Amino acid sequence: MRGGIRIGSIYGISLYIDPSWFLILSILAVLLGNAYAKLSPSFSLGYGAITAILFFLSIALNKVAHGLMAKARGVEINSINIQFMGAANNVERESQDPFSVFSIAISGPLTSLFLSAIGFTTTWLIAGDAILSSNPKVIEALPSSIGTMRTIWTIIALYFAQINLFIGVFSLIPALPFEGGHILKAAIWKLTGDRFAGIRWAARSGQFFGILIMVLGGLILLNNFGGLFLIVLGWFMFGSAGGYLYLNNLQQALLDLNAEAAMTRDFRLVDADISLRDFADKFLLMEDKDANPIYVASANGRDRGLVSAEQIRHIDSHEWPSKSLQALIKPFDEIDTVELKDQISKIVSLLEQKQLRYVIVRSPVGSVAGVIDRGDIIKALDSKLLWRIPSEYIKQIKADGKFPPNFRLVEICEQLTQNNQ
Known part of the structure; x- marks a missing residue:
């Protein structure tokens, strides 16, 4: 959520700026500097830079106010990343009701x-009533x-006033990532009772407006270089709205999917009463070198526990014929297990x-229904969200025992858990 340069903090909230601002401010300084070329040919770029910095401060103050209001409404904000298109707030817990979303937005x-x-x-205090005249000759x-x-x-x-007027009005467009999008989200959430529906509508609206602004910028670019700014704006808007939509769909999938939908039967059921010698000969010695199978011990029609196969190394091989597999069994009440209806988000956090x-999934009667590892979770999400992830990649996740960092599953599940507390 951060990924920026830290510039300070306010009321315990760290402030970061996105590196893209250096490019954006440079472009704005050149474009805005033209307004001062006749008045100050030698320092027109400097005045353009001052105006560009005021543009940045306008965005920053807008987002700081946003963060402070969020904190006032009980939403814990760890940091604010001031981006060209909105600000990514690193939050501990999201708003719990539509009114809080509206207030913050x-x-x-x-x-x-x-x-x-x-x-x-300020413009009026400096220039007097002349600035209010619509006659261009008076201004000149x-x-x-x-x-x-x-x-x-x-x-x-005057630029500062116009910039903030533009930001204030433009940010009310009912489309994410703008505040108007969050207001739309709050309204739909209030009407439908479904937070995810609100985000979907607002994100789709953001993508629509992003495309519309890019098309408009393209038309303007045919006659005016300023159309490039609208193209960049629409591109940022479309991408940011897509990020909201991805996150929304992923959150909903993590809550909708349960252990039963993701588990596999990728474990071996063995008789708890066989000797360690038989277990080693019939199972351990028959496995591939790189295999790491899961063994579940069963006796008298009931699953007894998980077999800690690696512990056989600590038992003298001369004792293997006389000792049963019971010596390696770890009862289910001593290990972490989940139920069939447990949400995937809970399982991600547990792992x-x-x-x-991996984690064992138990049925209502206490038997082993299946197992889930990180690859199984990614595969279930892939099926739900139509990601089309190659099977080789899922196998690699299983082998590595780690979630891909770009999926942000751990962070998202932690937020879902905190939001539901």
Whole structure:
């Protein structure tokens, strides 16, 4: 969630900026510098940079207000990553009700509109009533009436006001990642009672508006270089909305899928009363060198426990014919198991917290219904979400005993667990 450069903290919330800002501010400085070329040819780029930095501060203050309101509503925020398109808040727990989502979302636009009012007021204080005139000749005559420097700072203040007005109004577009998208999410959540439905609608809306803005930017680019900005904006918007949709679908799948849907019968049932010699000859010696099978001991029609096959090394081989497999059995009440209806999110957390290679799934009568490892979970999600993951990759996950870091399953399941507490 971070992936940025730390620039400080506020009320215990660490602030990060996305590295893409360096490129964005450079482009904005060049584009905005043209407005100062006639007034200050030698320092027009510098004034463009100042205006670009004010643009960044406008975004930053919007998102800081967003984070502070979230904290006020009981949402624990660890960090804010100020991105060009929104800000990724690293949260401990998401909002638990639609009103909190609405309150947090509306705080950003209100902050921008307040900053816009400050900008327009500052513009009026510097330039007076002349700035209110719609006659372009009056504006062009400002340098001769109030001086060049005051005119420059008037333009800067006016840009600041217009930027924040744009952000305040534009962010209310009902599409993720904008605050208007979160407001739409809250409204649909309130109407349907389904948080996931709210996110789906808002994310799809974000993708639609992203495409629309890119098309509009392309049309403008035919006559004006400024259309490039809209293309970049639409591209960021489409990608960010897609991220929300991916996360939403993954969260819902982790809650919808249970152990029964993901488990396999990839274990061997052995008689608990056979000797260790028979167990070694009929099972251990017959396995492939790199195999790591799971053995479940059964006696009198009941599953007794998990066989700790590696413990046979600590028993003298001369005792193997006289000792039964009971010596290697670990009862189920001494190991971590899950039930058929347990959610996959719970199993992911269990595997990671206990650093288990796999977990046993037990039926209502206490027998072993199946086993689940990390590869089985990825395969179940692949089937549910149509990821089309190659079988070789799933086999590699099974062998490595680790979730792919780019899937972010552990982090997402931890948040789901905290949200349901």
